[in-house]
Amino acid sequence: DAGVTQSPTHLIKTRGQQVTLRCSPKSGHDTVSWYQQALGQGPQFIFQYYEEEERQRGNFPDRFSGHQFPNYSSELNVNALLLGDSALYLCASSLTGSPALDEQYFGPGTRLTVT
Amino acid sequence: DAKTTQPNSMESNEEEPVHLPCNHSTISGTDYIHWYRQLPSQGPEYVIHGLTSNVNNRMASLAIAEDRKSSTLILHRATLRDAAVYYCILRRAGGTSYGKLTFGQGTILTVHP
Numbered sequence: 001d002a003g004v005t006q007s008p009t010h011l012i013k014t015r016g017q018q019v020t021l022r023c024s025p026k027s028g029h030d031t032v033s034w035y036q037q038a039l040g041q042g043p044q045f046i047f048q049y050y051e052e053e054e055r056q057r058g059n060f061p062d063r064f065s066g067h068q069f070p071n072y073s074s075e076l077n078v079n080a081l082l083l084g085d086s087a088l089y090l091c092a093s094s095l096t097g098s099p100a101l102d103e104q105y106f107g108p109g110t111r112l113t114v115t
Numbered sequence: 116d117a118k119t120t121q122p123n124s125m126e127s128n129e130e131e132p133v134h135l136p137c138n139h140s141t142i143s144g145t146d147y148i149h150w151y152r153q154l155p156s157q158g159p160e161y162v163i164h165g166l167t168s169n170v171n172n173r174m175a176s177l178a179i180a181e182d183r184k185s186s187t188l189i190l191h192r193a194t195l196r197d198a199a200v201y202y203c204i205l206r207r208a209g210g211t212s213y214g215k216l217t218f219g220q221g222t223i224l225t226v227h228p
Contacts, residue, residue, distance in 0.1 A: 004158075033215065042202060042218030043159065056215055090158050092216075104151075104216060106158030 002027065004093050004107035012113045013081050019112060021076045025093030026105045031055075032074040033104065034066060035090040043090055049074050050096055078112075086114045119203045124223040127193045135188040135222055137203030142183050145208040149216070150177065150188045152199040159202065159218075162188065198226045 005024045013019050025032050031050045035043035045058035049068035068074045072093075078085055088111050092104040120138040127133040139148065149164040163170055163177045165186075170177040176189040190197055202221040 035216075035218075042200075042221055043216070045215050045217065048215060058215070092158075103161045103164075104159075106160065109158050 004091055004105050006089075006091050006107040006110050008110060009108070010111045010113075012115060014115055015081055015083060017081050018077065018079045019081060021078075021089050021091075021110045021112070022073065023076070023091030023093075023107060024073045025091075029093035029095050029105070030072050031094045031096045032068060032072065033092045033094070034074070034076045035092065036060070037088040037090060037109070039087075046076070081114045083114050086112060088112075119205060119219055121201070121203050121219065121222045123220065124225065126225045126227065127190075128227050129195060130192050133190040133193045133197070133224065133226075135190075135201050135203075135224065136185065137187070138185045139203070139205055140184045142205060143207065146205040147208060148177065148179060148183075148186050149204045149206050150175070151202045151204065151216070151218075152197075153202070153221070154196075154199045162201070164206070193224075193226045195226050195228060198224055200224070 003026050007022045023032055033048040034046040036046055037043040046060050046064055047057040047066055048055050052068045063079045065077045088109040090109045091107045094104045147164050147166050150162040151159040152162050153159045163172055163175050165177045165179055178187045200221040200223050202218050204216050
């Protein structure tokens, strides 16, 4: 059973450009969350998608947007890249339901470098 | 989200038990206590979670204080592979939290051979 997969592994972009990161959730999971992790910090919640809609959003500007497809995979888009967007972007999948069963499965992340 | 407090770092020797503490004095009755760890160059990994009673699984044990204002993650025999950043996170049941995890700085665990 493949876990959460993310692509690409690494990416280098220039300030002002746009980037799209992709995530495939663990089999059977219907919910995808995205996190940004700056060097030396804990991951910060960006947003979460469920049933192809953004269900919850963290404190990130509108330059960060996403999408979820009918097969539950997801994309994270970042427009007008800033140097401060350089980070590890993590995708986590889960199954919406009882918190007693709540486990988030994380992918290996995409390392984005903005120059 | 209720706040958790963890030591910045801890050290252990291989094959010895490790007790990682977490304080959460403002925990509410519906907050679950979750632990995740992040090995170098990897995404976070779920370790264990609980509500009121102590919990055991193949990776670790979670001891929850009777007043729930603190908890301890117990690794029974540390291995070099357990060297990681350990995060203690509170997750509220119901409401609109929907699986959002609020990570703090975590505890950096160093395991010595």
